[in-house]
Amino acid sequence: MDGKQQTQQPQIQPCRYKVGKTLGAGSYSVVKECVHIDTGRYYAAKVINKRLMAGREHMVRNEIAVLKKVSMGHQNILTLVDYFETMNNLYLVTDLALGGELFDRICRKGSYYESDAADLIRATLSAVAYLHDHGIVHRDLKPENLLFRTPEDNADLLIADFGLSRIMDEEQFHVLTTTCGTPGYMAPEIFKKTGHGKPVDLWALGVITYFLLCGYTPFDRDSDFEEMQAILNADYSFTPVEYWRGVSSNAKDFIRRCLTIDHTKRITAHEALQHAFVAAEEPTDGAGENLLPTIKKNFNARRTLHAAIDTVRAINKLREASHLMDGARSKEPGRGAAPRSDGNGTRKDDSGISLGKEDSGYGTQHDTDVVMGNTTAAPALSSVPASLQPGNQANKVIQTSKGLWSAPTSNR
Incomplete structure (x- = not known):
């Protein structure tokens, strides 16, 4: 041979x-x-x-x-x-x-102001702009994927987990159509499967900014379907008012520019770096209020709520499984059918819009992430x-x- x-x-x-x-x-x-x-x-x-x-x-x-x-x-x-x-x-x-995750670090601080959030977003944006300049879209930006290099107060914030990232060839440009990411941070065009690219990272940064200023995400709902509908319609608000009283108008405008449904009109990474919220030395209004108590209270309240919802869902699934087994024994049709699937593990609601895979390997669900x-x-x-x-x-x-x-x- x-x-x-x-x-x-x-x-x-x-x-x-x-x-x-x-x-x-x-x-x-x-x-x-x-x-x-x-x-x-x-x-x-x-x-x-x-x-x-x-x-x-x-x-x-x-x-x-x-x-x-x-x-x-x-x-x-x-x-x-x-x-x-x-x-x-x-x-x-x-x-x-070794510095831990972004939100864990915030919760350990004695105080936390809007200017602190702006510093974190500025560092993240700088890295995102670098990625985009090199033809890369991350596609899974979220607080869990933002880590600190060391425990020191001045440690670098790092973007991690590039399992869903893609290199986009500018000379032979093509749009991405696969459903990916973590549902609460996914842009509308990902759900629509009309093609997506770098703007999805700016949408995710808008969600992260909202979260860093109040302790909960803008599209937080009781079910994946309701969350998806809220994202598709950009259905969010800066309420309750008392939670947002200490947040500047510049910060709110930055979030609006990121959470723009039309990705062609959404702010770019380099434009975002020039926005007053990120570029200003200090917020123009609401600068003096410590946001940490509100953020921790809201985060813990929603964590407790979602734990209760997950428990109810688990009980309902057990009941449905029991009914299905009883139906199989009596040769009757099973009850409590699961959402339709396209054969590749992708769930669909009645409108035919994909909800994401049950277990894609790199996390459309929180429990699949590597922390x-x-x-x-x-x-x-x-x-x-x-x-x-x-x-x-x-x-x-x-x-x-x-x-x-x-x-x-x-x-x-």
Whole structure:
């Protein structure tokens, strides 16, 4: 057989990292603290189970392509340090963000003012503008994906989790049509599937800004369908008035400019950086009020409410399952049918508008997100797939062949 036709064998080499405690967990991956054996430097390793990701390798390949393109280019973007694979797992090694999530940091502060929110949005916008200048749309901006590099007060805020990001070829421009993201932060055009691009990140920033100023999201509703309808109609308001009395008119105008239904009229990242809310040294009005008590009260109240709603939904699902089992035994049609599906796992309401996949792997639901910070989301060892557990022999070697990591020629 000709040597050129022989299959290239993987290059085997000793592992250069040791993994430590689990920092967070998602449907297909866990995030672990790791240390480089030679340098002693600490990083975060996103450990992705190959078996669970079978058929979705393009998502990992895409995340790597995005991170390689922007890593080290902006102080507010998480840096990809290394990537490799073992027999069972894929590893993405990134900066170790020890400062925790955005909202957790806010809640630990003794005080919090509108100018603080403006500083956070300015840093995020700067990174988003950099991404957009390099043809990248993030598509999953939300507070959980904004992390602090260190616990220090002046630590950099980092945009993380590029699993849903896309590189858009400006020379052969195409719009994106896949439903993705976290429902409460998704722009109308994503639900409509009419094509979307960079403006979806500005919509998400509008939702984040609203949240950072009051403690709840603008389209918060009792069901996914009601939330989607509110987003499609931009049905939100700055109420109750007492919660917004300490917020400036500039901040409200900034939110309105971001939450514009027509994406062609929505503010761009560079325009947003020039907006008075972000560019001003101090808010023009309402600057002196400490927003923290209101934000914490609203956040905790809605968390309690949604926990109660989730409990009721779980009880109803159990009842429906019981009815279905009873119906199956008596050969009667099942009751309590689930929402229609298009065969690909995408739910649809009666209007035919997609509500998002039940479990896309990188989170259209909160419990699928990988949280990088000390959190109770870290699973017990017994619940972690065997291939992810410390000491597994399959993780002793690294296969550094191309395979998964090589993007298909057609996508270059």
